[in-house]
Amino acid sequence: MxxxxxxxxxxxxxxxxxxxxxxxxxxxxxxxxxxxxxxxxxxRDPPVEIGETYTFGVIELTDHHSGKEVAVGKVEGFVVFVEGIPNDIGEGDVIRAKVLSFNQGRTSADATFVERG
Structure with missing residues (x-):
């Protein structure tokens, strides 16, 4: 003992x-x-605008504060979290997404999936 x-x-x-x-x-x-x-x-000012659609590659898939899986990509080094992605989207896929909002510090944006790029 x-x-x-x-x-x-x-x-x-x-x-x-x-x-x-x-x-x-x-x-x-x-x-x-x-x-x-x-x-x-x-x-710096974000290189994206609310309401605009951008094409970029998916860097990773992660769980977002929304509790759902989101795709993470970058536009000119600016992080964009994309909700509403199809189940078959994965790292390396190119997608188009519409920016909906910025986070409080305007260092990233939330977007919704539009289509494959």
């Missing part, structure tokens, strides 16, 4: 040390690049 307690205490101490080392190292290079891109996006 005592051996189990010592092992558990050792594991907790090791986990704590790992967390301290990670915090001291700071954010990863990927996280730094992502933050820099997000800040740059906040400083």
């Amino acid at each position: 005592e051996l189990v307690f010592v092992a558990a205490a050792g594991a907790v101490v090791l986990l704590g040390l790992l967390l301290v080392v990670r915090r001291l190292r700071g954010p990863s290079e990927s996280a730094k690049r992502s933050k820099k891109a997000h800040e740059a996006a906040q400083e």
